[in-house]
Amino acid sequence: MEDHRDLNRDLRVFASDPLAGAGLPLWLPDGAAIREELQRLAKDLAHADGCVDVYTPVLGKRELFERSGHLAKFAADMFAPIRLGEDEVVLRPANCPHHALVYAADQHSYRELPLRLNELGAMFRAERSGVLSGLSRVRQINLDDTHVFCRPDQAAAEAARGLRTALRAQQVLGLRVDYARLSRRDDSDGWLGSAEQWRWAEDELRAAAGEVLAEAGLPLVDAPGEAAFYGPKIDLQVRDGRGHEETIATVQFDFNQPERFDLGYTGPDGRRHRVVMIHRGTVGSMERVVAALLERYQGRLPFWLAPVQVAVLPVGEEQDARARDLADRLRAGGQRAVVDHEGPLGARIREARRRRCHLIAVVGPQEAAAAAVQVTDVGQSHRGVVTVERLLELARLAHSERRRGLDWMAG
Amino acid sequence: MEDHRDLNRDLRVFASDPLAGAGLPLWLPDGAAIREELQRLAKDLAHADGCVDVYTPVLGKRELFERSGHLAKFAADMFAPIRLGEDEVVLRPANCPHHALVYAADQHSYRELPLRLNELGAMFRAERSGVLSGLSRVRQINLDDTHVFCRPDQAAAEAARGLRTALRAQQVLGLRVDYARLSRRDDSDGWLGSAEQWRWAEDELRAAAGEVLAEAGLPLVDAPGEAAFYGPKIDLQVRDGRGHEETIATVQFDFNQPERFDLGYTGPDGRRHRVVMIHRGTVGSMERVVAALLERYQGRLPFWLAPVQVAVLPVGEEQDARARDLADRLRAGGQRAVVDHEGPLGARIREARRRRCHLIAVVGPQEAAAAAVQVTDVGQSHRGVVTVERLLELARLAHSERRRGLDWMAG
Numbered sequence: 001m002e003d004h005r006d007l008n009r010d011l012r013v014f015a016s017d018p019l020a021g022a023g024l025p026l027w028l029p030d031g032a033a034i035r036e037e038l039q040r041l042a043k044d045l046a047h048a049d050g051c052v053d054v055y056t057p058v059l060g061k062r063e064l065f066e067r068s069g070h071l072a073k074f075a076a077d078m079f080a081p082i083r084l085g086e087d088e089v090v091l092r093p094a095n096c097p098h099h100a101l102v103y104a105a106d107q108h109s110y111r112e113l114p115l116r117l118n119e120l121g122a123m124f125r126a127e128r129s130g131v132l133s134g135l136s137r138v139r140q141i142n143l144d145d146t147h148v149f150c151r152p153d154q155a156a157a158e159a160a161r162g163l164r165t166a167l168r169a170q171q172v173l174g175l176r177v178d179y180a181r182l183s184r185r186d187d188s189d190g191w192l193g194s195a196e197q198w199r200w201a202e203d204e205l206r207a208a209a210g211e212v213l214a215e216a217g218l219p220l221v222d223a224p225g226e227a228a229f230y231g232p233k234i235d236l237q238v239r240d241g242r243g244h245e246e247t248i249a250t251v252q253f254d255f256n257q258p259e260r261f262d263l264g265y266t267g268p269d270g271r272r273h274r275v276v277m278i279h280r281g282t283v284g285s286m287e288r289v290v291a292a293l294l295e296r297y298q299g300r301l302p303f304w305l306a307p308v309q310v311a312v313l314p315v316g317e318e319q320d321a322r323a324r325d326l327a328d329r330l331r332a333g334g335q336r337a338v339v340d341h342e343g344p345l346g347a348r349i350r351e352a353r354r355r356r357c358h359l360i361a362v363v364g365p366q367e368a369a370a371a372a373v374q375v376t377d378v379g380q381s382h383r384g385v386v387t388v389e390r391l392l393e394l395a396r397l398a399h400s401e402r403r404r405g406l407d408w409m410a411g
Numbered sequence: 412m413e414d415h416r417d418l419n420r421d422l423r424v425f426a427s428d429p430l431a432g433a434g435l436p437l438w439l440p441d442g443a444a445i446r447e448e449l450q451r452l453a454k455d456l457a458h459a460d461g462c463v464d465v466y467t468p469v470l471g472k473r474e475l476f477e478r479s480g481h482l483a484k485f486a487a488d489m490f491a492p493i494r495l496g497e498d499e500v501v502l503r504p505a506n507c508p509h510h511a512l513v514y515a516a517d518q519h520s521y522r523e524l525p526l527r528l529n530e531l532g533a534m535f536r537a538e539r540s541g542v543l544s545g546l547s548r549v550r551q552i553n554l555d556d557t558h559v560f561c562r563p564d565q566a567a568a569e570a571a572r573g574l575r576t577a578l579r580a581q582q583v584l585g586l587r588v589d590y591a592r593l594s595r596r597d598d599s600d601g602w603l604g605s606a607e608q609w610r611w612a613e614d615e616l617r618a619a620a621g622e623v624l625a626e627a628g629l630p631l632v633d634a635p636g637e638a639a640f641y642g643p644k645i646d647l648q649v650r651d652g653r654g655h656e657e658t659i660a661t662v663q664f665d666f667n668q669p670e671r672f673d674l675g676y677t678g679p680d681g682r683r684h685r686v687v688m689i690h691r692g693t694v695g696s697m698e699r700v701v702a703a704l705l706e707r708y709q710g711r712l713p714f715w716l717a718p719v720q721v722a723v724l725p726v727g728e729e730q731d732a733r734a735r736d737l738a739d740r741l742r743a744g745g746q747r748a749v750v751d752h753e754g755p756l757g758a759r760i761r762e763a764r765r766r767r768c769h770l771i772a773v774v775g776p777q778e779a780a781a782a783a784v785q786v787t788d789v790g791q792s793h794r795g796v797v798t799v800e801r802l803l804e805l806a807r808l809a810h811s812e813r814r815r816g817l818d819w820m821a822g
Binding site: 012015017018019020021022024025026027028029031032033035036052053054055056057058059060061063064067079080082083084085087089091097098101102104105106111117122124126128129139140142286342 | 423435437438443470494495500502508
């Protein structure tokens with residue numbers, strides 16, 4: 001088992017540079033291709049769930065994080081404020097305060113709720129340089145983040161919805177969730193909110209989780225003291241290649257920020273009521289999920305996620321045009337294809353294997369004459385000559401349906 | 412003529428909040444819908460041009476911007492550094508230094524060039540609060556940004572390609588480019604690079620621009636002293652509602668950063684050569700282009716950009732299910748539709764007009780029986796009853812083809 005930093009030596013998913021700074025990785029083109037697919041998955045799942053998009057800045061005034069409680073509870077992990085004229089601005093430690101401001105920007109009636117705001121938001125951790133590691137521990141985290149604003153009577157259903165979608169995301173990705181964890185407060189001090197609020201929220205979460213987790217066959221483990229400072233949560237836990245446990249998705253109740261930002265809605269009685277806020281992370285952070293995927297698949301990602309899906313290799317110069325045409329057609333269909341025509345064929349095949357290309361399509365004189373390619377499906381046991389049309393069709397389906405690989409037997 | 416801040420009172424594209432800070436607008440759901448479309452356009456154009464995606468952090472170490480020259484030339488507009496352990500990190504004033512690091516992360520051969528890196532990157536300006544204004548002057552700028560790394564013999568063709576694509580983007584958006592500007596150095600001090608480098612780059616740019624601008628029927632105006640500190644550029648200039656001139660797209664030569672970051676490639680002679688770097692902005696910054704679009708169309712955006720494309724209004728409760736079904740089918744086809752069933756029909760029509768919905772589709776008992784809707788196309792002169800199938804087809808085409816409106820006469 002190699003970890004994602006070892007795998008990255010061959011795969012060139014990300015790079016570190018002393019000038020960029022520790023914990024601030026650069027996503028190279030092959031890594032960005034993976035991330036694009038994950039961002040599309042996150043958006044597709046969010047939209048199917050009735051979320052709407054928002055965009056918010058990575059900075060807020062110091063007062064924003066005083067109001068949210070982050071500066072009181074989380075300052076040790078935050079970047080220092082930056083003076084700007086008479087103000088101080090801070091890189092945000094979380095996206096939720098900005099989403100609270102979006103909610104507060106308009107009046108809301110009970111009929112419009114729930115309102116579900118989704119953003120791929122960048123947030124920041126001033127981690128010590130000693131703990132930083134590849135993509136799994138970074139200082140800028142790009143998170144698929146949703147905040148749901150709902151009535152109390154909608155809270156359990158919204159929590160169940162979030163949990164179901166998070167499990168669906170992990171299933172599409174093929175990441176095995178080990179167990180779910182109900183992270184609660186303990187008897188220590190420092191939790192924001194009243195004891196009744198915590199009890200109510202924990203009960204709602206437990207009720208919501210029960211059914212969803214039973215469907216999925218997952219245990220719910222009780223974890224006192226593991227809550228966020230603003231409320232209890234359900235975390236989906238996975239283990240990485242070395243057995244370390246990570247939270248990959250989460251559904252969190254928050255009765256702190258609705259109070260602090262005075263977030264309300266007009267009820268059927270014409271009066272103002274306090275809204276419930278639920279944080280949910282579905283696909284998770286781009287950094288952590290890519291690290292997890294690389295380790296889970298040991299670099300050989302499912303077809304739809306593979307940075308290079310098809311390497312097209314012409315045997316000789318006479319097949320260059322054919323090869324380029326095939327790659328163009330694959331790209332026009334949304335697939336990621338490269339043409340490599342420099343050097344001996346054996347070396348080019350080794351290079352394609354190093355980059356973990358799914359398919360190696362060799363075009364020689366016979367194949368060119370027959371409008372066919374000789375295909376090696378590196379991950380599966382397939383090897384043979386197929387028509388160009390069939391290859392295009394299989395690749396298109398595997399990509400659009402987010403499949404593990406091509407189904408050579410089908411059709 | 413209303414400016415975009417006035418229009419925003421009805422349209423709710425963005426909000427400002429004192430806690431978020433001046434110049435750091437929040438994109439509300441309707442604004443985020445516009446931005447999503449623009450980001451997709453930017454990616455489509457970039458990919459069609461052979462660009463690959465990268466993602467880079469919004470922060471870099473102080474040394475990165477010392478190396479790039481930004482701290483020497485641009486410090487007054489930059490946010491102050493943040494201390495982090497023994498380092499100082501800075502919010503980036505531009506995306507190019509990070510893209511230079513991406514290029515430098517791998518070895519390059521002359522055969523792989525040009526390499527075109529595209530990112531919707533966030534960059535920062537410590538503008539004084541007095542000059543900030545709505546979306547048109549902000550402190551976090553989200554820019555459709557491409558950096559091309561090429562051989563000197565490819566530079567003119569790459570500049571022409573960038574310019575052509577930028578003009579295409581403005582044409583799709585319907586923004587009228589007033590003129591193109593060749594922004595050169597003048598005789599003052601402070602320009603980075605040698606006089607020969609500047610002369611070569613200005614000549615290449617002028618040659619590249621000639622043909623493209625002739626095709627587009629645009630004049631090229633000579634502007635000594637308007638260059639970037641690192642090289643000459645061609646800017647596409649538009650005028651806003653109040654006659655102010657703005658740069659909406661740009662193609663810039665940079666022979667400064669390739670030197671400073673020691674960016675090279677291996678030539679056919681086996682030796683190392685200096686690469687040429689070209690900055691290009693196609694769709695432009697999300698903030699500026701949305702402000703320009705709102706003013707250009709006075710809030711009534713083209714169909715494919717409209718935050719709410721169709722408002723579905725059931726006449727009575729009995730038509731609620733039909734209306735919801737129609738909206739669901741529109742959404743499944745990728746359109747943005749709302750159902751409004753609260754209050755008198757007249758008030759709901761007024762509300763739909765206030766939000767600049769393109770189509771108002773009323774479902775009464777007769778329409779429901781005939782699987783039809785009564786449609787008012789607010790921007791065009793169309794009004795009448797059409798089948799649901801036809802409405803779905805027209806809306807789908809207008810959206811996917813990025814059209815101004817629906818073509819009721821077609822088919």
